[in-house]
Amino acid sequence: xxxxxxxxxxxxxxxxxxxxxxxxxxxxxxxxxxxxxxxxxxxxxxxxxxxxxxxxxxxxxxxxxxxxxxxxxxxxxxxxxxxxxxxxxxxxxxxxxxxxxxxxxxxxxxxxxxxxxxxxxxxxxxxxxxxxxxxxxxxxxxxxxxxxxxxxxxxxxxxxxxxxxxxxxxxxxxxxxxxxxxxxxxxxxxxxxxxxxxxxxxxxxxxxxxxxxxxxxxxxxx
Amino acid sequence: xxxxxxxxxxxxxxxxxxxxxxxxxxxxxxxxxxxxxxxxxxxxxxxxxxxxxxxxxxxxxxxxxxxxxxxxxxxxxxxxxxxxxxxxxxxxxxxxxxxxxxxxxxxxxxxxxxxxxxxxxxxxxxxxxxxxxxxxxxxxxxxxxxxxxxxxxxxxxxxxxxxxxxxxxxxxxxxxxxxxxxxxxxxxxxxxxxxxxxxxxxxxxxxxxxxxxxxxxxxxxx
Numbered sequence: 001x002x003x004x005x006x007x008x009x010x011x012x013x014x015x016x017x018x019x020x021x022x023x024x025x026x027x028x029x030x031x032x033x034x035x036x037x038x039x040x041x042x043x044x045x046x047x048x049x050x051x052x053x054x055x056x057x058x059x060x061x062x063x064x065x066x067x068x069x070x071x072x073x074x075x076x077x078x079x080x081x082x083x084x085x086x087x088x089x090x091x092x093x094x095x096x097x098x099x100x101x102x103x104x105x106x107x108x109x110x111x112x113x114x115x116x117x118x119x120x121x122x123x124x125x126x127x128x129x130x131x132x133x134x135x136x137x138x139x140x141x142x143x144x145x146x147x148x149x150x151x152x153x154x155x156x157x158x159x160x161x162x163x164x165x166x167x168x169x170x171x172x173x174x175x176x177x178x179x180x181x182x183x184x185x186x187x188x189x190x191x192x193x194x195x196x197x198x199x200x201x202x203x204x205x206x207x208x209x210x211x212x213x214x215x216x217x218x219x220x221x222x
Numbered sequence: 223x224x225x226x227x228x229x230x231x232x233x234x235x236x237x238x239x240x241x242x243x244x245x246x247x248x249x250x251x252x253x254x255x256x257x258x259x260x261x262x263x264x265x266x267x268x269x270x271x272x273x274x275x276x277x278x279x280x281x282x283x284x285x286x287x288x289x290x291x292x293x294x295x296x297x298x299x300x301x302x303x304x305x306x307x308x309x310x311x312x313x314x315x316x317x318x319x320x321x322x323x324x325x326x327x328x329x330x331x332x333x334x335x336x337x338x339x340x341x342x343x344x345x346x347x348x349x350x351x352x353x354x355x356x357x358x359x360x361x362x363x364x365x366x367x368x369x370x371x372x373x374x375x376x377x378x379x380x381x382x383x384x385x386x387x388x389x390x391x392x393x394x395x396x397x398x399x400x401x402x403x404x405x406x407x408x409x410x411x412x413x414x415x416x417x418x419x420x421x422x423x424x425x426x427x428x429x430x431x432x433x434x435x436x437x438x439x440x441x442x443x444x
Contacts, residue, residue, distance in 0.1 A: 121419060121423070123426075169437075194437060194441075195437070195440050195441075196433065196436060196437055197343060197433070197436035197437070197440070201343070201433065201436055203429075204345075204429040204430070204432065204433045205433065207425075207426040207429060208426070210426065211418065211419070211423065211426045211427065214418060214419035214423055215391075215416060215417070215418055215419070218417050218419070219416075219417075
C-alpha cells in the first residue's frame with residue numbers, strides 16, 4: 001500500500017499511456033502522490049519501468065508499475081492517453097484488444113501543428129473535428145472517450161512541490177462518463193473538474209493549448 | 223466634460239458600432255463611466271440616440287452621442303464593432319468611407335451558429351479562419367483589425383455596480399495596434415489587456431464564447 005493518508009482501498013489502478021512524456025509523467029506523479037495506484041505504459045516496456053522508477057523515487061511507497069502499452073491499458077477501467085498527437089492513432093490501434101467494453105479513455109491529445117513540423121501556437125484541422133472525436137472513432141465499440149487535461153501545465157504537474165489550483169475541462173458525450181473522470185481528476189488536490197460540454201466541444205477546448213502557449217510565450221511564463 | 227475624476231483631455235471619442243446591442247451598450251457604459259467620450263452607432267440613427275440617452279441616464283455628465291453607423295465610425299480613430307456576426311460584413315460595407323487609413327477596427331464578432339438558427343454552443347466555420355480575419359479582408363486598405371472582448375460578459379459590463387476583474391484577450395497582427403487597443407481596454411477599471419497573439423489566433427479566442435456559454439449553461443451562471 002502507498003504511504004498515503006488517503007484511503008485507497010478498492011481504487012483500481014489508472015493506466016497512464018505515454019507516461020514517459022511530460023504530461024503523462026506529471027499525472028502519474030500526482031495520482032501516485034494521492035495514493036492512486038498507477039500503471040505506466042510506454043511503447044517500450046523498459047522505458048515504462050524507468051518512468052515507474054522515477055515515480056517511486058519521487059513518491060516513496062507509491063503503488064506504481066511500468067509495462068508495455070497494451071498490458072498497461074488492460075490494468076484498469078479508466079485509461080489516460082497522454083501521447084503526442086502524431087502517436088494517438090497508432091497507439092490506439094495497439095490498444096484495441098486491451099480496451100474492453102465499458103472502458104473509458106481519457107484523451108489528452110492536442111492536435112498541435114508540431115506534429116507536422118509546425119509551430120506550437122498553430123493547430124491542425126482534424127477530420128473528425130477534434131483529437132477526442134478522432135479517438136472516439138478509433139476505439140472499440142462500447143469504449144467511451146472523454147477529453148481532458150488540455151489546459152494543465154505538464155511542468156507544474158510534475159513539480160510536486162507546486163500547489164495546484166486549476167480547472168480541468170471535461171468534454172464527453174455522457175454525464176456518467178464525465179462523472180467517473182471527474183472523480184479521478186479530483187483525487188488530485190487542487191484540481192477541479194468542470195463539465196465543459198459534449199465530446200465535440202473538444203474542438204474548442206483542445207485549442208486552448210496553443211492559445212496558452214501563445215500567451216505564455218509573449219509573457220515568458222509557463 | 224464628463225463628471226469623472228480621470229483626466230480625459232485629448233482623449234478622442236470611441237465610436238461603438240452596434241451599441242444598441244448588449245455588448246456594445248455595455249462597453250459604451252463602461253467607457254462613458256471612465257470619462258471616455260463615446261459615439262454610439264446604429265443602423266437607425268433614432269435607435270442610436272436612444273442608446274446614447276440610456277448611457278447619459280446611467281452616467282450623469284457622460285460625453286455621449288448617437289448617430290447612424292457611418293457617421294459614428296468617422297468620429298474617432300479606434301472603432302469598436304459590436305454587431306452580431308450576421309451583420310458584420312453588411313455593417314463593414316456601410317462603413318467603407320468612414321474608416322480612413324490608420325483607423326483601427328476592434329472587432330468583437332463571434333461566429334456563433336445562432337447566426338444561421340443554430341445553437342449558441344456551436345460555431346460556424348469562417349472561410350478566412352475567424353470573424354476578425356474576415357473583417358480584416360473587408361475593411362479598406364490601411365485599416366487594421368484587432369479582435370477583442372470575446373470573453374467579457376455583456377451583462378456584467380452593463381451593470382455598472384458590478385466590479386470587473388477580467389482579462390481581455392487581444393489578437394492582432396501588429397504590436398502597436400494591440401497597444402492602442404490595450405490602452406483603451408485599460409481605461410475601464412478592472413479590465414486587463416492581454417496580447418493573445420496574431421490576428422489568426424482569433425480562430426481560437428472567438429471559440430471561447432461558445433465554450434463559456436456551454437460551461438455556464440451547465441452550471442447556470444453567466
